[in-house]
Amino acid sequence: MGFDPSSVFLTFDIGCSSNMGDFLNGYALHGLHGRAIPTAIGMKLANHKMPVIAVMGDGGCYGEGGNHLLHACRGNHDITVLVFDNGVYGLTTGQVAPTAKKGFKSKSTPAGVIETPINPLSLTISQGATFVAQGFAGNQSQLAELIGKGIAHKGFSLINILQPCVSFNPTRSFDYYKEKTYLLPESYNAGDFRKALDEVEESVLQEKFPLGVIYETEKPVFTDGLIQLADKTLVDKSPITHLESILQDFK
Amino acid sequence: MNKKFLWKIGGEAGFGIMTVGLNFSKIAAHSGYHIFDYTEYPSLIRGGHNTYEVLVSPDIVGASKKTIDLLVCLNKDTFELDKERLARDSMVIYDGDEFAPEGNYQLISLPLRAILKEEEAKEIMLNNIALGASLALMDWDLKYLEEIFIEAFSKKGNDIVEVNKKVARRGFDYIKKNYSELIVKDFPIRQAETKVVLTGNESFSLGSIAADCGLYCAYPMTPASSVQTVLANYAEKTGMVVRHSEDEIAVINTAIGSSWAGVRSAVGTSGGGFALMVEGISLAGMLETPLVIFLSQRPAPATGMPTWTEQGDLLFAVNAGHGDFPKIVLAPGDVQEMFELTVKAFDLADIYQTPVIVLSDKFLSESHQSLDLQKISDFSKNYKPNRGKIVAQVQGQTYQRYQVTDDGISPMLIPGAKGIFYQSNSYEHLENGYTTEAADERIKQADKRNRKLETYLKKDFQKPEIYGDFNKSEIVFISWGSNKGPILEAMKELENASLIHFTHVYPLDQGILIPFFPEGKRYILVENNQTGQFGRLLRGETGIEIKEKLLKYDGRSFWPEEIIKYVKPRRI
Structure with a gap:
């Protein structure tokens, strides 16, 4: 994409996924668990000409930071969120994640998890995300392409990345994903909101995971609505010189 | 001469008590006097009892006083609730058709509702009849009030302006005609420097604008909310981005993101919202990201008494955030200090690359004081932000974000400069920002951060x-x-x-x-x-x-x- 490490802002959550902070070169903020999205929004508001990528796990994005995800979708903030989805909390050695299958026995749910898993794709599409894709760690060339498309997309993009946790989640092995994922057909139209929702509605419960761009549309992004940012980025804005005239209003 | 005069108005919520009170304050300031005002209202949008009191003095004043000199009762409750604060000379305006106050005061029966009916005015204008009468009693005039009406209502049509003027004039004339012997002679209109009338929250807002704050992020919470409202109103003019995030956790992390990217950033809240921000404060301390936090206190714990005042969050603010890291807490004593310390807070946050908390409370946040306009204006004209070691460029390729220095402060390169990159890290880190768990590196960085406090105490701490x-x-x-x-x-x-x-x-x-x-x-x-x-x-x-x-x-x-x-x- 023609980027070098100086031309991208990265924000990392907390988790195995986000330890990528020590391996991926870029201007990076390695922040708090669940908070990579608001941090990314702040970066984008400060310098909306820079691409901003948030790297998170399923726990941080769909659990701890779930509220931020909902509102980032509806704001269509021009950031790219990469979610490493392995159905388990690996860094804390094997507790249940919000994406785990109902009944999954983990360290925090020895009798099996009672809740049904979250559906990140239908959730984000329905809340206004303008680019939603799913990739698989076992299909690296497609995944790279999806990430590239997500970054190039103007608006909120989420890429859910299915991947095994070889240490703490034997139920989500490489073979499991090989069997349960499928490529979207050539004929699939990612611009159709209804179809996209239909495609993913049952995918999590039925464990049939589509790979590819699920939904994509064009809408004004959050910073388009800020007249303050029409000419310059916030970080380059000229100093305020209007206090004198504002003071007149308080006489 | 009685150097202070206390005017107070009370009525049902929804009667425009806040507006009429502020107008009285502005007119007093315009007439050449200093003011201090104070409001009481319940945490409701309608119903309940609202009051607004304004102390007028030729000298700067920083608090109200107990004895009310002129009490304007838009309803009977006002009299009942405040009669213990009346003295023998106190004047009481009331509508004689509604009730008759008992007691040995200077009673002024003003036919508020009768005038309203004659002028076919709406009930909300009762307050302006009373204001007109109050101005007559102060021996002031209606000129400035009429300008205020034009400013406030001309968009709604000339009719609205005229009827407001008319009812105020009716109240004014009624006093001149029937109670001229009670007119106060101690506060004649006089020439004085032009004043602005500001609350603590407005002062924080103007201080943020003067300090060139680029992003203000908040989730509404009384009594801090009006900062966001004021800044949002001026956002197009100032170029500031004013964001209302989904919760206070998002608020602080968004501000940290924008500050990290080089923009002066602030957040504002009260105790409960501040509690949600606490993890973020610790993060800003570790990342060494500048951040200004406005905390306007109200009685707690929990929801407490949302529209009342207390200084109960000092130790919470001082101790907010897990772990040891430097933090500066400033507590302005009045509206003027609020302006100066707000500007200073932005400088200190940048110089020390750490969170700075500006503590207010409902009493300071929502009370107006009169300030010399020229003084503030001159201050802001001469002000240049001091960003300390925050830089847009560095020499060479060996930049280290967390370089160990004698004063504890490392040069902070604004992200985006070509040819360089770095990680600001929530994990303990090496000088270059990479994660570490090594004992000696931990000590180096913890000591470096802590040295910022020693530097602050030597260079920027202001004695009481x-x-x-x-x-x-x-x-x-x-x-x-x-x-x-x-x-x-x-x-x-x-x-x-x-x-x-x-x-x-x-x-x-x-x-x-x-x-x-x-x-x-x-x-x-x-x-x-x-x-x-x-x-x-x-x-x-x-x-x-x-x-x-x-x-x-x-x-x-x-x-x-x-x-x-x-x-x-x-x-x-």
Whole structure:
């Protein structure tokens, strides 16, 4: 994409996924668990000409930071969120994640998890995300392409990345994903909101995971609505010189 | 001459009490006087009782007083609730068709509702009849009020402007005709420097604008909410981005993101919202990202008393955030100090690359004071942001974000510069920002961060201000923040008292502060909280213990009279 490490802002959550902070070169903020999205929004508001990528796990994005995800979708903030989805909390050695299958026995749910898993794709599409894709760690060339498309997309993009946790989640092995994922057909139209929702509605419960761009549309992004940012980025804005005239209003 | 005059209006919520009160304040300032105002209202949008009181004085004033000189009763409740604050000379305006107050006061029966009916005006305009009458009693005129009406209502149509003018004139003329003997002669319209009338929140807002704050992020919470409203209203003019995020956790992390990217950023809230921000404060301390946090206190715990005042969050603010990291807490004592310290807070946050908390409370946040317009204007014209070691470019390729330095402050490169990159890291890190768990590296970075406090105490800590003649005084009040006004007003009636007023409340330094407390004086700690939190902080940080305490935690600020009464009987 023609980027070098100086031309991208990265924000990392907390988790195995986000330890990528020590391996991926870029201007990076390695922040708090669940908070990579608001941090990314702040970066984008400060310098909306820079691409901003948030790297998170399923726990941080769909659990701890779930509220931020909902509102980032509806704001269509021009950031790219990469979610490493392995159905388990690996860094804390094997507790249940919000994406785990109902009944999954983990360290925090020895009798099996009672809740049904979250559906990140239908959730984000329905809340206004303008680019939603799913990739698989076992299909690296497609995944790279999806990430590239997500970054190039103007608006909120989420890429859910299915991947095994070889240490703490034997139920989500490489073979499991090989069997349960499928490529979207050539004929699939990612611009159709209804179809996209239909495609993913049952995918999590039925464990049939589509790979590819699920939904994509064009809408004004959050910073388009800020007249303050029409000419310059916030970080380059000229100093305020209007206090004198504002003071007149308080006489 | 009676140097202070207290006007108070009361009525049902929805009667426009806040508007009429502010207009009285502005007209008083325009007539050449200083004002201090104070409002009371319940946490409801309709119903309940609202009041607004304005103290008028030729001198700067920092608190109200107990005795009301003119009480405007838009309903009977106003009289019943406030009659204990009336003296024999106090004037009472009431609608004789509604009720008749009992008592030996200067009673002024004003046919509010009859006038309203004759002018076919809406009930909301009752307050302007009363305001017109009040201005007549002050011996002021209607000119400035009429300008205010044009400014406020011309968009709604000339009819609205005219009917407002008309009803105010009716009230004004009624007094001139029927009660001219009661007109106050002590406050004639006089020439004085042009004043602005600001609340503490407005002062914080203007200070942020002056300091070139680029992003203000908040989630509404009384009594901090009006900062967001003011800044949002001026956002297009100032270029500031004012964001209302989904919750306070998002608020602080968004501000950290934008500050990290080089933009001066601030957040604002009250105690409950601040509680949600606490993890973010610790993050800003670790990342060494500048951040200004406006915390306007109200009585707690939990939801507490949302529209009332208290200084109960001092120790919470000082201790907010897990782990040891540097933090600066400032507590302005009045609206002028709020402006100056807000600007300073942005500089300190940048210089020390760490969170700076500006503490307010409902009393300071929502009370208006009159300030010299020119003084603020000149200050902002001459102000240049001091961003310390924050830079847009660095020489060479060996930049290290967390370089160990003698003063604890590392150069911060604004992200985006070509040819370089780095990670700001929530994990303990090496000088280059990469994660580490090595014991010696941990110590290096922890010590580096902590050295910023030593540097601050040497270079930027401002000693407490002494008011009154300390050497001659027998009684020394020790206080912080918004108690300054009531204490200074009390001191006007006490010959032998002085005040040590703290604005830079954390960190504190034993060596600097011990000389402030020589033996042989009666030291009294005055705080608007239950447990004397500043006293505990002072003792913990410096070993100085103030045994005598005057504490108030009923949701109200101190009355100067309460302070006088506390001190005086014990002198006999």
